[in-house]
Amino acid sequence: MGDWIVVPIVLPAVMAALIVLAVRHDIILQRVFSITATVALVAVTLSLLIFASGNGPEMYALSDWPAPFGIVLVLDRLSAMMVFLTSLLGLGVVLFASSEWDKRGKHFHALFQFQLMGVNGAFLTGDIFNLFVFFEVLLIASYGLMLHGAGADRLKAGMQYVVINLTGSSLFLVGVGMIYSVTGTLNMADLAIQVPNVASGDAALLRAGALILLLVFCVKAALVPVHFWLPGTYANAPAPVAALFAIMTKVGAYSVLRVYSLAFGDTAGDMAWLAAPYILPAALVTLVLGMTGVLAAKRLNSLIAFSVIGSMGTLLIAVGLFTPEAISAGLYYLLHSTFSAAALFLIADLVVSRRGQFGDSLHTAPRFHQSGFLAVLFFVGAIGMAGMPPLSGFIGKLQILDAARDSDAMVWIWAIILVTSLMCIVGFGRAGSVLFWKSASVDGEITVEGAKWPVLPIIASCGMLGALVALTIFAGPVTDYLQGVSVQLFDTSQYIEAVLGENALSLIGQ
Amino acid sequence: MEFLVASSIGLLTMCGTYLLLRGRTFPVVVGLAMLSYAVNVFLFAMGRLTINMPPILRDGVTEYTDPLPQALVLTAIVISFGMTALIVVLSIRTFLEIGNDHVDGRPAGAPSEAGDKN
Structure with a gap:
């Protein structure tokens, strides 16, 4: 091998x-x-x-x-x-x-x-x-x-x-x-x-x-x-x-x-x-800043970009705790946030390409093709990013909160993660309602050139969302694997012996 | 020699940092180039400064200069050379496309159109 x-x-x-x-x-x-x-x-x-x-x-x-x-x-x-x-x-x-x-x-x-x-x-x-x-x-x-x-x-x-x-x-x-x-x-x-x-x-x-x-x-x-x-x-x-x-x-x-x-x-x-004393406070600020950006964004793409910053904050909070439980929780959230961010960017492109000159600005616009179908995709992606049940973001955040229970900064971590989750829900809820719901009442229809049902992009976006679903269904085995990851990370002698040979640690008397 | 090398690295870094923080792309590109020179010399000095010594260990040789930083600097020089070429082309492209050479895409004091879009 x-x-x-x-x-x-x-x-x-x-x-x-x-x-x-x-x-x-x-x-x-x-x-x-x-x-x-x-x-x-x-x-x-x-x-x-x-x-x-x-x-x-x-x-x-x-x-x-x-x-x-x-x-x-x-x-x-x-x-x-x-x-x-x-x-x-x-x-x-x-x-x-x-x-x-x-x-x-x-x-x-x-x-x-x-x-x-x-x-x-x-x-x-x-x-x-x-x-x-x-x-x-x-x-x-x-x-x-x-x-x-x-x-x-x-x-x-x-x-x-x-x-x-x-x-x-x-x-x-x-x-x-x-x-x-x-x-x-x-x-x-x-x-x-x-x-x-x-x-x-x-x-x-x-x-x-x-x-x-x-x-x-x-x-x-x-x-x-x-x-x-x-x-x-x-x-x-x-x-x-x-x-x-x-x-x-x-x-x-x-x-x-x-x-x-x-x-x-x-x-x-x-x-x-x-690294521990620096990462945790910075990650908490990152999370607040990212989700505030989600609330303030005027364009769909920058909304998603700020939610990526927020999710990096959540991930690094877990990393910054540097305990085995927190790191396996953080890695679960890492898998989740990669797929949910990718899914949202892909879905946003499907939406933007159908809105013609309205592009990705968060203003009401006339209806566009497949707005119903894309609204469902966006809804699922937003649930994933905001970390609401039933998708994997919820499980990831729950694990991080659970792992932070023994930390000195527990109050800060719980308060900030919970409040920013609400901000994220509000931000994505507002974007979704402007793009799909309020736009439904505007007269007229936007028609743009191009295939009506582009097969590959829809497969790709659904595949990313499918990965979130799979991550939720197989949360048990994935978590077992991730616990193995953090055990290996903390038992550095395995890694050192694999690289430098069996006797590397005994030779220097450790 | 230590003083000369250290102060020249410091001077290069200082000028590089100052130029990097300018608002136009040309000083920024020059600043990046200076910074990469400073880093290269710095990296070179990390193997300690010795003169007229072989960069390789042989029998009977007790004094030698560390060959590894030299190899690292070679890699770093190649990468930073390529990067400088890329950023020069990129800033020319940006200048031609946007019509000015400001890093944030508009002359100082001009109304913020980017702010509305973002």
């Missing part, structure tokens, strides 16, 4: 090159290649997931250079789950884009495959500098995707997005450099061993480097006060790209979880749980 770990990175990379070199003139062939590759990716990542659920962490040494000198990929329960989530989301997005969006600009499918490669690589890598490289790969692809189809608003938002992320990349290098200068290693497992042994005179450098790195991950995760890029980017990105970007914020959350539980977790001595 070990060799298959590299497939989720190599397969999209080869496909992207093939698409851009061999079939760039034929959109049908591009779609066939891209969809086939993504289906294959789902199959591979599913088998990796099944493997990881029955075994301990597994390591793949690139070019067979031994760790910690070479770069390693590590498959454990968490990374297996994340790559599977990425490929499922990718399948939905590529189906949606293959009806019409991919014709509005060049090279959509090639960039899309590169994006998958970068995201999968970031989830699988066990080397902190390699994490930087995969961040760059996914960012470079995302710049192209974000600007797909261009237009003044999109270029403006894209410019800001690129500048913020380039600054973030510079900070990433500074952080990595500082950590390397005092520990002499870039391998995450080796880092976990070296961090407690750092000389006390160098501890301040290590702490500063680790916190700069945390700042970079928080930029990716759109945590207040570094969330400014998200609303403009997501609201102006092409719909399938915005849906795909639902996984990008999770890359930030994943990195926080990985680095700060492995290298700066229980075993880190003075540096133990370095």
